[in-house]
Amino acid sequence: MIKLFGLGSVVGCITLAALWAPNANAQEISQQQLRNCAAIENPLQRLVCYDKLAAGEALPAATQGSASGSQNAGNVEAEFGREHLDDPTSDRPDKILVKIADAQRNFFGKWEILLTNGQRWEQTDSRTVPLPDDADYYIERGVLNSFFLGRVGDEARRIRVRRVEE
Structure with missing residues (x-):
């Protein structure tokens, strides 16, 4: 008890x-x-x-x-490709037009791209696509936070890219 x-x-x-x-x-x-x-x-x-x-x-x-x-409603283009790091907003563009300042291939043969707006992007897939200097380019949003770099007028040839933080 x-x-x-x-x-x-x-x-x-x-x-x-x-x-x-x-x-x-x-x-x-x-x-x-x-x-x-x-x-x-x-x-x-x-x-x-x-x-x-x-x-x-x-x-x-x-x-x-x-x-x-x-x-945080500043320059939407400056934050393009970094949305997965921040809270989502509804005013994001699905495609932006860009100009390439410099494009070089790395040790693995993938593109490392510097845009005129200062953003750095790198290729993540293994496609081989030439990037001529005189062409107009776009970066388009894909599904699941993926992005594609393509040439305006040549929608069939594009490469998967990701934004590189500095």
């Missing part, structure tokens, strides 16, 4: 500690924090902000300091 009483006491204490622990770490959510989350225009980013508030995590500095939420 004493063993059962002791076991019940231990179970009761553990249950009480488990119920008390989340309340000990909870923080007060201020009206300003809720307003900052409500001011975010992108629905996915707004939901992430509310989730972080509910979990008691610290909000990013961009949502705490400003209520605009659209500071």
Whole structure:
């Protein structure tokens, strides 16, 4: 009988500690924090902000300091090919026209391409396609964050590329 009483006491204490622990770490959510989350225009980013508030995590500095939420709407072309690193937005182009400043083959015979806008791209597939200097080129979005470099007017010959971070 004493063993059962002791076991019940231990179970009761553990249950009480488990119920008390989340309340000990909870923080007060201020009206300003809720307003900052409500001011975010992108629905996915707004939901992430509310989730972080509910979990008691610290909000990013961009949502705490400003209520605009659209500071990352700068130059869309400069961020082309880097979207998988950031939160998705709905205003991304599917194709951009580019000019090649320099194109060289690496040790493996794949193209390393420098564009006039300063972006660096490298070939990821094994196709052999010439890249003449006097042609106009485009980079087009594929599925699952893939990108293709092709010549304008020659849609059949294109190579798979990825953007190289500097």
